[in-house]
Amino acid sequence: MSQAPKYISGEEVEKLLDLKELLNSIETALGNYSKGKDGGVVQPVRLVVPIEKHHGHLGVMPGYSSSDEALATKIVAFYPENKDLPTHQAWVLMQDPTNGSLNAIIDGVSITSIRTGIASAVATKHLANPNSRILALIGAGVQARSHFKALSLLQSFDEVRIFSRTRASAQKLAKEIGKTAKVCSSVEEAVEDADIITTVSFATTPILKAEWVKPGAHINAVGACRPDWRELESRLMQESVVYCDSRDACSQEAGDIILSECDVFAEIGEVINGEKQALWEKTTIFKSVGMAIEDVLSAKIVYEKYMHQLKQDSEYPA
Numbered sequence: 001m002s003q004a005p006k007y008i009s010g011e012e013v014e015k016l017l018d019l020k021e022l023l024n025s026i027e028t029a030l031g032n033y034s035k036g037k038d039g040g041v042v043q044p045v046r047l048v049v050p051i052e053k054h055h056g057h058l059g060v061m062p063g064y065s066s067s068d069e070a071l072a073t074k075i076v077a078f079y080p081e082n083k084d085l086p087t088h089q090a091w092v093l094m095q096d097p098t099n100g101s102l103n104a105i106i107d108g109v110s111i112t113s114i115r116t117g118i119a120s121a122v123a124t125k126h127l128a129n130p131n132s133r134i135l136a137l138i139g140a141g142v143q144a145r146s147h148f149k150a151l152s153l154l155q156s157f158d159e160v161r162i163f164s165r166t167r168a169s170a171q172k173l174a175k176e177i178g179k180t181a182k183v184c185s186s187v188e189e190a191v192e193d194a195d196i197i198t199t200v201s202f203a204t205t206p207i208l209k210a211e212w213v214k215p216g217a218h219i220n221a222v223g224a225c226r227p228d229w230r231e232l233e234s235r236l237m238q239e240s241v242v243y244c245d246s247r248d249a250c251s252q253e254a255g256d257i258i259l260s261e262c263d264v265f266a267e268i269g270e271v272i273n274g275e276k277q278a279l280w281e282k283t284t285i286f287k288s289v290g291m292a293i294e295d296v297l298s299a300k301i302v303y304e305k306y307m308h309q310l311k312q313d314s315e316y317p318a
């Protein structure tokens with residue numbers, strides 16, 4: 001008879017997930033994904049159910065990595081207009097790949113937040129100028145925070161510029177970051193001379209223009225995950241070297257790519273595998289829409305550490 005699944009909360013996820021370990025693990029998984037069948041990653045493009053009446057979406061994201069023996073499905077709801085609840089709510093169902101039984105239900109809000117920042121950090125490691133000093137964050141919510149933490153694993157910044165639609169949210173984040181943070185009054189002001197720009201907003205029409213971006217900057221374009229949503233104007237997409245997390249997913253979901261009709265130079269996994277160049281001296285864009293395999297690997301790390309801790313607690317009770 002199968003055992004009842006464990007429930008692992010967001011607090012526990014935050015305690016158990018080591019960011020450096022996750023960065024290595026996600027980098028390997030992105031590389032495996034881009035190897036196709038040889039990489040052993042199975043990840044269909046997610047199923048998205050629009051809940052038009054309530055201005056929300058439900059995404060279902062299954063994934064399996066045979067080299068990690070990890071199988072999980074994330075269920076994620078995103079409701080940009082939520083005020084008292086988070087705009088994203090998610091759960092990761094972790095299954096035993098050898099027999100299909102459900103091992104754990106893990107908080108997916110924390111996993112989504114942490115793994116998305118880490119995926120951008122992997123791309124930034126390969127695509128940004130190593131001497132980057134100024135970071136611009138466009139949007140000041142959950143992802144802005146996780147991106148600041150993840151990108152800070154690579155380097156420290158002299159200045160972190162923040163612009164958000166609501167100034168109060170930018171001010172709150174600036175206070176958390178401390179003395180290097182500066183609240184800006186426009187996107188243009190925030191990105192002037194910035195080495196790394198990270199767009200993590202809920203914009204549905206372009207907010208970042210080519211003429212404002214320093215040549216050679218690296219942009220992580222993280223928001224706009226629907227085919228008719230965008231954060232970056234067409235000229236910026238067309239004149240930069242565009243990398244993505246998944247060609248299959250971006251060709252169906254990334255409005256920035258679909259509506260600008262820009263070329264995609266490579267998946268970041270192809271760069272990791274040494275099949276495509278990291279043209280970091282040019283203006284580069286990493287367009288992500290989010291990948292199930294990132295959730296799967298995060299969930300595996302969390303679950304294994306959680307079970308190890310349970311075992312230790314039962315062997316050596318306090």
Ligand SMILES: NC(=O)C1=CN([C@@H]2O[C@H](COP(=O)(O)OP(=O)(O)OC[C@H]3O[C@@H](n4cnc5c(N)ncnc54)[C@H](O)[C@@H]3O)[C@@H](O)[C@H]2O)C=CC1
Binds near residue numbers: 087139144224225289
């Ligand atoms: N690529 C990926 O893997 C993932 C992408 N996302 C996307 O990242 C974006 C941010 O997500 P969260 O931080 O969790 O959301 P959030 O709701 O916590 O924060 C959104 C922030 O963007 C600001 N904002 C909204 N519209 C704006 C506009 N037009 N211009 C400037 N700022 C604006 C809000 O004031 C808020 O500070 C969303 O588009 C979300 O769907 C989320 C998870 C994974």
Ligand SMILES: O=C(O)C1=NCCCC1
Binds near residue numbers: 059076088290291
């Ligand atoms: O990958 C994810 O998780 C998400 N991507 C786009 C927006 C919702 C969550």
